[in-house]
Amino acid sequence: MAVGIDYGNLMHRAMRGLIHNVLTDIAAHGLPGEHHFFITFDTQHPDVEIADWLSDRYPGEMTVVLQHRYDALEVTEDGFSVTLSFGESPERLYVPYDSIKTFVDPSVEFGLRFETHDDEDDEDEDDPRPPEGGPEDGGTAGRQDAEVVRLDSFRKP
Template sequence: MSDDDDELNLPDSLLPYDDWTQEALRQVVVSALRHAAAAGLPGGHHFYITFRTDYPGVQIPDRLRVQYPEEMTIVLQHQFHSLTVDDEGKVMSVGLSFSGIPSTLIIPLAAITAFADPEVRFGLHFEVVVPEPIKVADIPVPEGDDVPARPTDGPADVVSLDAFRRRQKD
């Protein structure tokens, strides 16, 4: 039996090692962004951040969304400002200019597909699955005891709109 045969017969893991690894590597991105937010980028360091523009929670100007309907790469080097990462390490915000127009981008870190610092040839790639939008038909309708009771003893109060109309002077 060769080594290739052993690799083909690996059992499926009952533990989500791939998910844990992705989550741990995203924390590297959080640390790098927080460092840049607090102290700037030293030397020639700069970040390329590629993210899914169609990911829930991504907030970018409409003109950029039209230009980049699925994925976009931004560069954080000299001309960025107001870089923040929320306390939970889930969302970043950064100010950039596009064609001379200042814009603020809000990006959930789960939307990032790639992070790189070319100065030191460091790069990470992430698996991103864009959740399907919830359709109204997919929302369960409560039945039985889950349905809030509606009062049925007596007619509802009806207010005539005439009470709110301006009266014309005679």
């Protein structure tokens, strides 16, 4: 029997679903108006597929831009594939949703940030009590929580 409602994981899945829905629409209809995306992801995630030279150049995280120069955007339930130009060299990438750290559309000042909260105290996973300090302190080890990113730096004067 469930101890409680895991709002953190529910929100996590909902926000990944939002990214999936947006990218599915963009794959079918293209980017409308001034919309464009900055997507930062963990290059070390086990399901990320990028060229070795990109992984070497960006050993922790990488930000890609979907705006003018992208091709063959394919969206699945677990992630998306896209061909991007790096200089004059096209490269195919596969980015699983679980590897995404930030998703930003600065044209409308919208952004999501996914953070991983590691539990340094190694609390007992069978303990149903929430961590001390409330939900602001994160949850169990390795769980990712999502939050809205403030985009003040993208505001036009």
